[in-house]
Amino acid sequence: MTTTSPSFTPDEQMTPDEYVASDGRVPSHKNADSAGRTNPTLQAEARGAVRECEDLRVTDMSRGLGIADVSVTYPAGPWGQPVHAVRNVNLTIGPGHIVALLGASGSGKSSLLRAVAGLEDVASGDVTWDGRSVVRTPVHQRGFGLMFQEGQLFAHRSVAGNVAYGLVSAGIPKVKRQAIVDEMLEMVGLPGYGNRPITTLSGGQAQRVALARALAPNPRLLLLDEPLSALDRALREQLAIDVRTIVKSGNTTAMYVTHDHDEAMTVADRVGIMDNGELIRIDTPAGLLTDPRYLEVASFMGFAPFLTPAQAHRLGLTALANRSDNQLDSFVALGQRAMTIVRAYTSLTNGEQIDNRGESDQVICGVVQQSRIHQGMRECDLTIDQFIDEKTGKPLIFQARAPIDAPVIKAGCTVDVLIDESCCANVFARNR
Ligand code: ADP
Numbered sequence: 001m002t003t004t005s006p007s008f009t010p011d012e013q014m015t016p017d018e019y020v021a022s023d024g025r026v027p028s029h030k031n032a033d034s035a036g037r038t039n040p041t042l043q044a045e046a047r048g049a050v051r052e053c054e055d056l057r058v059t060d061m062s063r064g065l066g067i068a069d070v071s072v073t074y075p076a077g078p079w080g081q082p083v084h085a086v087r088n089v090n091l092t093i094g095p096g097h098i099v100a101l102l103g104a105s106g107s108g109k110s111s112l113l114r115a116v117a118g119l120e121d122v123a124s125g126d127v128t129w130d131g132r133s134v135v136r137t138p139v140h141q142r143g144f145g146l147m148f149q150e151g152q153l154f155a156h157r158s159v160a161g162n163v164a165y166g167l168v169s170a171g172i173p174k175v176k177r178q179a180i181v182d183e184m185l186e187m188v189g190l191p192g193y194g195n196r197p198i199t200t201l202s203g204g205q206a207q208r209v210a211l212a213r214a215l216a217p218n219p220r221l222l223l224l225d226e227p228l229s230a231l232d233r234a235l236r237e238q239l240a241i242d243v244r245t246i247v248k249s250g251n252t253t254a255m256y257v258t259h260d261h262d263e264a265m266t267v268a269d270r271v272g273i274m275d276n277g278e279l280i281r282i283d284t285p286a287g288l289l290t291d292p293r294y295l296e297v298a299s300f301m302g303f304a305p306f307l308t309p310a311q312a313h314r315l316g317l318t319a320l321a322n323r324s325d326n327q328l329d330s331f332v333a334l335g336q337r338a339m340t341i342v343r344a345y346t347s348l349t350n351g352e353q354i355d356n357r358g359e360s361d362q363v364i365c366g367v368v369q370q371s372r373i374h375q376g377m378r379e380c381d382l383t384i385d386q387f388i389d390e391k392t393g394k395p396l397i398f399q400a401r402a403p404i405d406a407p408v409i410k411a412g413c414t415v416d417v418l419i420d421e422s423c424c425a426n427v428f429a430r431n432r
């Protein structure tokens with residue numbers, strides 16, 4: 001289950017020399033303006049990095065978190081070779097913004113988050129806050145709050161004792177601590193829970209306490225690593241919304257690591273996709289869905305299958321097919337909501353209409369391979385005559401949706417589907 005590590009409010013705790021910029025200036029930390037706290041060398045490097053990452057929309061590199069060309073390398077993996085867990089990542093998170101890092105297991109998300117926290121060394125590159133390097137600042141002096149999936153709240157302390165943990169370390173007087181704890185518990189939806197033993201909390205309540213604990217010292221950056229992954233889906237969906245609301249209400253800057261794309265898109269302002277240690281694409285949730293751009297990103301976002309331009313023409317996806325024509329390794333990717341079943345046939349003479357579209361609609365005929373219920377809809381895997389994966393020679397599997405109260409759609413049943421081209425996208429293989 002999730003716990004918080006202590007987080008610290010930096011301004012009271014850091015000595016100026018922890019903030020020595022690489023140009024040797026020792027800025028006054030408190031109330032310094034952003035111009036007085038920036039490092040021109042790092043800034044220039046970081047701006048160069050932004051140009052390399054074409055879709056990084058950042059206007060002010062001097063504020064918030066800066067990750068400039070960061071690599072994390074573990075000295076020896078299972079076979080004695082160094083593991084390049086993070087490769088030359090560039091990213092900034094402006095004040096009050098939430099960025100999610102999304103990627104498959106082993107793609108380097110936690111390594112990057114841990115490097116930002118100071119729990120792993122950076123092999124190269126720089127991590128900055130307000131333009132100033134923090135790579136030599138100890139973990140507990142970075143002013144970053146942490147929340148992980150693994151680890152636990154202190155079972156021997158009450159809820160209030162857990163939430164107050166970082167405040168005690170920060171030397172906040174008892175009366176003020178109590179007020180902050182009450183305020184935090186109110187914010188995470190657990191007012192009056194202060195005296196409850198940790199052992200009496202449900203999984204979701206424990207996560208809320210963990211979040212309150214991470215936020216209590218008012219961290220300048222909140223780092224969350226799979227904070228909801230141990231919860232069941234329904235609870236995760238609700239808590240993802242709550243986490244966003246709570247973090248946004250405090251205007252806290254946050255980096256949120258998850259492998260669940262729905263969760264990432266619910267929580268974050270921008271979502272970065274990690275693949276094999278690289279940050280390959282970062283955009284708003286809507287930007288990623290309308291333009292995943294790379295096959296690797298689309299695949300991770302649930303697009304399937306990927307059609308050659310010729311196949312896309314045959315399905316009537318003319319605009320996208322035209323754009324893919326004559327481009328090497330360019331595909332048309334079908335989004336999760338691209339195909340809708342409009343009629344189902346248990347035999348070729350027995351058609352049952354599912355919606356009110358007329359016979360003139362441009363429909364495509366498919367055969368159901370399997371069917372399941374997902375999020376209140378019936379979802380089917382379909383094959384369509386002669387649509388073959390050119391690499392494997394096997395039939396392409398299309399995903400189509402129907403209302404839950406549609407006539408029973410079973411494997412072997414023939415269906416008519418409509419395709420919504422606006423739910424599809426042009427993508428290309430990244431390493432072409
Ligand atoms: P993710 O969080 O995306 O699942 P990680 O950052 O945990 O990915 O891991 C990235 C890569 O680094 C993986 O190949 C993983 O096996 C490796 N790795 C992670 N931690 C260590 C470690 N302490 N020592 C060696 N290799 C590690």
Ligand code: MG
Pocket residue numbers: 109110111
């Ligand atoms: Mg991880």
